[in-house]
Amino acid sequence: MEKQTENGPTTNTIPRPTNPMVTPLLTDLYQYTMAYAYWKAGKHHERAVFDLFFRRSPFGGEYTVFAGLEECIRFIANFKFTEEEINFIRDALPGTCEEGFLDYLRQVDCSEVEVYAIAEGSVVFPRVPLIRVEGPVAVAQLLETTLVNLVNYASLVATNAARHRIVAGKSKMLLEFGLRRAQGPDGGISASRYCYLGGFDATSNVAAGRLFGIPLKGTHSHAFVSSFMSPDEIVEKSLCSADGSTTCQDFVGLVHTWLNKIQRTRLSIGSFGDTNLSELAAFTSYALAFPNNFLALVDTYDVLRSGIPNFCAVALALNDLRYKAIGVRLDSGDLAYLSCEARKFFQAIEKEFGVPDFGTMSIAASNDLNEETLDHLKKQGHEVDAFGIGTYLVTCYAQAALGCVFKLVEINNQPRMKLSEDVSKVSIPCKKRCYRLYGKEGYALVDLMVGENEPAPKVCTNQ
């Protein structure tokens, strides 16, 4: 466990929580009624130890990825009330509250609080304290709800991302596309951040890209495609070649030439009739805007009869100007089948027109993907290189909450525990140390919890 002690707020250089809404008021009212009662009883300074842990790994799985610690540290390091917050607390407390308590709150910070925690991003297991908070009981108590809130969802979604990564395999690109379906703005921002920590490669969320330096990915939507009527709309038709040596004055015409070539050629994939021209216009426009990064959503009308041939016509025109298209995205239909057909088409183009690497064009897939559908796709066989995953990932649809708790385990050096008729809710008393034991082969075997003052486990050399 790493130890992080705050040494007074005046010299504090730890930044504030990323979300400005994370303040000492982001907590349950009872933390304040308890703080007041502790203060009235003269108990508020008593030294308490709380463990933050969860009781069961999510998604029916055997592990959890611990996340949210940095925000907890930021919150603790900057814990201080504004006068406005203190006034609100006065009004929020039931009955009349003595001014002395508010004076006490005015000087509260976490300078007497010690935080011990497992490193963020670690794989962790039930009942092991992820964070241990030691400090004056009233202050430690005030931190409870916020810390639990910051760890719960962060760890849940990081674990979800890790599970998706394991199913998808190391070679696939995983993109988090969940912002629009996330539980509120910062459900979205947290999702992007902690999915990246859990093993995703990039996000579509621009704000998360800016805040955390996560790589950003995205192309265009169906609306973009359907906003075009025909290629006649395109006014600026010229495109300079990639090396700047020549300029094609009529890129739209070049695309048409290629479309005709593809249509006339008997590709192994079979023939097709007229493609949708509004789609062709949209793709052409997008290529004119991003000739180095042409990636097209191909399922607005018909993937195999329109989207793929239109994409290929534009990609081949780009190729004439030495640009290399990136690929396509599928957002509906039978993703396994469509990706395989698209791959065959690309390979046929490569062969027919002698365009190197055209067959390895990237195929991205989205549309309500989750751990289960990734697994199904794998079993069916597919040609998808990148998965864009949203709703099920970021809302943790399969289990929308991790039950992190924050339990008093010691006060004034006396062990405390919560009893319950529900055995799983009984807490383990005392300050603990936790060791992860590794076997000879370097794999973790077990996490061992011992009392703070018990001897550390020793390596047995004569096995």
Next chain:
Amino acid sequence: MEKQTENGPTTNTIPRPTNPMVTPLLTDLYQYTMAYAYWKAGKHHERAVFDLFFRRSPFGGEYTVFAGLEECIRFIANFKFTEEEINFIRDALPGTCEEGFLDYLRQVDCSEVEVYAIAEGSVVFPRVPLIRVEGPVAVAQLLETTLVNLVNYASLVATNAARHRIVAGKSKMLLEFGLRRAQGPDGGISASRYCYLGGFDATSNVAAGRLFGIPLKGTHSHAFVSSFMSPDEIVEKSLCSADGSTTCQDFVGLVHTWLNKIQRTRLSIGSFGDTNLSELAAFTSYALAFPNNFLALVDTYDVLRSGIPNFCAVALALNDLRYKAIGVRLDSGDLAYLSCEARKFFQAIEKEFGVPDFGTMSIAASNDLNEETLDHLKKQGHEVDAFGIGTYLVTCYAQAALGCVFKLVEINNQPRMKLSEDVSKVSIPCKKRCYRLYGKEGYALVDLMVGENEPAPKVCTNQ
């Protein structure tokens, strides 16, 4: 539908979004790549119409409560880029982006955007546009992800709250206790806000109380109870009577006297032995801090053999000083059974000691409640007056996302629709008006969508 048009940002008095993280960057990257492509194609000013709607009501139900509109309006009304944001967009766009586009973004706002929406809090149905956005295609497109994010979870959790209210019945108090398990800080704040809109009475979330004026509720936790060792710890033992006329010098002693009386008396509920004294100390301390608002969590040790008798001793001591205790909270075990036994005990106390209304003492229950468990409790019969509901409510565990979408339905007065192999994903083109038709008895019969220029439905008088 109400119309809300923004008339230029300079005279704008609509406040910014509640969460400062709601900025024009809180969107998918592809909104910017599309905006750039529209701009490159000279199409960015084209007048587009988008509908925001959902395809199916959540939780297998037949209705949805529409929420999130106010935040959408705040976002739209204040939509404007900072120079720092523009610099980030320049870096985030793939390839090199022309400066002219950034100059365009510098002057973008929503002064040319019109928003039509159904009133927030309305009961709404699938496929009816909740919000219609009309404006320059590039700008309307930039709003998409943020609007969908702001409406999706807000409407989902408001609907969830309304469903809990319907199952619980009008007479029960419903308290939202979900902050610690919510999906991130503003998952928690949004949950509190929209559960209140959906029919809850109060929240434990202090920040939500301050931001939205939602009544706050809360008492104490198990940690508070287990932090006490014995009543000897209590130093300040005096309590002034409610009317200020007398002062009891030893409230702790008075509580003990009552506990002994209860123990000696053969109450109809049956006898019990010694209660837990650390619990008694905690309750006494809490009563000394909040004599007018004494509400105790009674399940830290044993509800019927310790929690309830200890509570009654303190409540009777308070009664001697003319204070009226509020009641108890149960957080584990068989809530139906325990609430009925607690009620009998309170009634026996009322009868035995002649304390008026003691039998109607409030009983609150919490512990992983949801729509289903509320229903089970109702069927079993219970004596609970107030339910504290957290995890399942705020994370919308039964269905963690509402599939709101934002679809292009018109551009340059031309209808547009999205085709799909998945029929449910096909969008309904054209600008629409929606009417809710009421029968003679005043009940809503059906929502009728017609084209913008079609005549309004007429009341048929000669049925």
